[in-house]
Amino acid sequence: MAAMNKILECVPNFSEGRDLKKIEKIVEPFRGRDGVKLLDYQNDEDHNRSVVTAVGEPEALKAAVIESMGIAIKHIDMRSHQGQHPRMGAIDVVPFIPVKNVSVEEAVKISQATAREAAAKYELPIFLYEQSASRPERQNLATIRKGQFEAMAEKLTQPEWKPDFGPAQIHPTAGVTAMGARMPLVAYNVNLDTNQLEIADLIAKKVRHISGGLHYCKGIGIELKDRGVVQVSMNMTDYTKTALYRVFELIRIEARRYGVNVVGSEVIGLVPMEALIDTAAYYLGLENFSMEQVLEYRIYE
Secondary structure, three states, rough: OOOOOOOEEEEEEEOOOOHHHHHHHHHHHHHHOOOEEEEEEEEEEEOEEEEHHHHHHHHHHHHHHHHHHHHHHOOOHHHHHHOOOOOOOOOEEEEEEEEEEOOHHHHHHHHHHHHHHHHHHHHHEEEEOOOOOHHHOOOOOHHOOOOOOHHHHOOOHHHHHHHOEEOOOOOOOOOOOEEEOOOOOEEEEEEEOOOOOHHHHHHHHOOOOOOOOOOOOOEEEEEEEOOOOOEEEEEOOOOOOOOOHHHHHHHHHHHOOOOOEEEEEEEEEEOOHHHHHHHHHHHOOOOOOHHHHHHHHHOOO
C-alpha cells in the first residue's frame, strides 16, 4: 500500500459480537481499499459487540465506513439484540481520531460529512458527539445513549433530542448512531473473581469520574457469564493524564472491601505504546524512563 500523506483513524463499534460470518461481512469494506488499512477487529460475545480499527486517507476512510455501515444495517436487527454493553444502534458509535497531518478540526469535518451522507443514504438518525457535538450536552456519549435502544423511539420525540442528521425517529432495525471526532482513548477492562454484578457496579461507581472517581475515566459493571466473573469495563479518555496503572490499583483497593480479587485485565482494540510503557515503568520502578528509550519508537519515529 502506498504511503499515506494524511492519516485518520476510525474505530466503529458494531452491535454484533457472536455471528462471525456477519462480522466478516461488516469488516470487508476496510480490506483491499486504496488509502485504507485495516489494523484490527475484535468481537466480544458477552458484550455482543465488535470493535474495528482502521486508518486511512480521510476521504477513502469515509467511503469505507459508510459502506460498512450499510452492511451492518442489513445484517443487525436491534429488536432482538442482547448484550452486556450499553448500545443504541447497529452501528453504535463511530469515532474519528486524528493521527498524522490531520487536525482535530479536519476530523470534525470528516465526521460531519460522514454522518450527513450515511444518514441520508440509510435513513438513519445520527447524533454528533465529543469534539463534533452540536451542543454541550451531546459531548458525552453516555448522555446520548442513556435509555439505550429500547428507549430511543420515545427519546427522539423530544425536541431537545432531535438528531443532527437523519429522521427524528429511530431506524426500525438499526436504531441510532453517534459519530464524532475525539482524541485517542483506551478501552480497558478489569476482571474480578466474583459473579456478583452489583460489586462490579459499585466499584465502577467509585472509579469513574462522573460519580467522583478518576478524571478521564468512564466505567460500568458487566457480567461475563461464560467465565462466571464480572468486569469493570472502562473507557480511559486521556491516558496521558490518568494512567492505566492508577485505575487498576484503585479497582484493586476497592475490591478488597468486598473480599474479591482482580484476576486479570484486558485492552480492547489497539492501544498507544505510551499508555503501556507508562504502566510498565510504574510497576518496574524505572527512574527517569522515557519513550526515547523504547527501541521500536526510535526505529519508527
